[in-house]
Amino acid sequence: MNQTSVCPRFEKGMRIVSKRWAGLIIHQLLKGPQRFCTIETALQISGRLLSERLKELEHEGIVKRDVYPETPVRIEYSLTDKGRALAPVFREMEKWTSVWIELDEEPAADPLTK
Incomplete structure (x- = not known):
């Protein structure tokens, strides 16, 4: 067991949800099942990065991928x-941000998203 960690499970959980774009x-998926292109458009994230994060979240058992054999x-x-x-x-995070977080005039563009 790692002696330097105060709470290994909490630390691992934070690593999972705080990884770039994972949260x-x-x-976005709390709204219900969505197709890849819907998530990509809503978050304005690159397809490569979205695919990578979805695979990681699927590996962690947080996201499920359903394939429908249609044409x-x-x-x-x-x-x-x-x-x-x-x-x-x-x-709770939404409640906290609505009380304590102020938005900048114009959000800075993230050069790594596209």
């Missing part, structure tokens, strides 16, 4: 029970 992807093939992403269990955490 925003989870937040053309339809793929939807949704949250698992483990992912939906984050909903209260994200609701």
Whole structure:
């Protein structure tokens, strides 16, 4: 067991949801199942990075990928029970940000998103 960590489970959980774009992807999927292009458009994230994060979240058991054998093939992403269990955490974060976080006049463009 790692002696330097105060709470290894909390630390791992924070690493998962705080990884770049992961929290925003989870937040987007709290609205319900969505296709890749819908998430990509809503978050204005590069397809490569979105694909990478979705695979990581799927590996962690937070996101589920459903493939529908239609023509053309339809793929939807949704949250698992483990992912939906984050909903209260994200609701509380929304409440906290609405009280304590002020937005800049114009959000700075993130040069790494495209």
